[in-house]
Amino acid sequence: MDMIHEAAHVARSEAARAALASQSGSEFLTFRLGAEEYGIDILKVQEIRSYEAPTRIANAPSFVKGVVNLRGVIVPIVDLRLKLGCDTAEYNDFTVVIVLNVRGRVVGAVVDSVSDVLELNQDSIRPAPEMASAVDTSFITGISNVNERMLILMDIEALMASADMGLFDAN
Numbered sequence: 001m002d003m004i005h006e007a008a009h010v011a012r013s014e015a016a017r018a019a020l021a022s023q024s025g026s027e028f029l030t031f032r033l034g035a036e037e038y039g040i041d042i043l044k045v046q047e048i049r050s051y052e053a054p055t056r057i058a059n060a061p062s063f064v065k066g067v068v069n070l071r072g073v074i075v076p077i078v079d080l081r082l083k084l085g086c087d088t089a090e091y092n093d094f095t096v097v098i099v100l101n102v103r104g105r106v107v108g109a110v111v112d113s114v115s116d117v118l119e120l121n122q123d124s125i126r127p128a129p130e131m132a133s134a135v136d137t138s139f140i141t142g143i144s145n146v147n148e149r150m151l152i153l154m155d156i157e158a159l160m161a162s163a164d165m166g167l168f169d170a171n
Helices: 002-023 156-160
Strands: 026-033 035-041 045-050 064-068 073-081 096-102 104-109 113-120 142-145 149-154
Touching: 002 045, 026 096, 026 104, 026 149, 035 113, 064 104, 096 113, 096 156, 104 156, 113 142, 149 156
Parallel strands: 035 149, 073 104
Antiparallel strands: 026 035, 026 113, 045 096, 064 073, 096 104, 142 149
């Protein structure tokens, strides 16, 4: 009888642990681009650095600012403000580069400022709205309201690996 009772207890514990794991959310690094606030999967972030002017690359798109040498690794720097069509892209003391690990490559993303790290439960994330075909929302994974703030969640890997970025070979 004790073995049956113990097995039932273990089964209940495992079920509770699995339910908790499915309810627990993901952690997102939040940052600002203009007036909007975005969130990306914290597991894609390698580090956050202050902005330094990169070395320009000839014939690169305007949103690819150039490259920097990060401890011996040449890192392309993409200004997300220009890529996503923000009105202005001023470089000031708050401007930072989020160093990302995307598909095994290191890429830098320039943003206005980094806010914080948030854990969001899946039930607090709403699907991205359907938009006209002229607006590319394929990298937006959802929207969440956090303390009266609208947070746009994006798949930074999908954005950085998109063909128009030219950072990865088309596979």
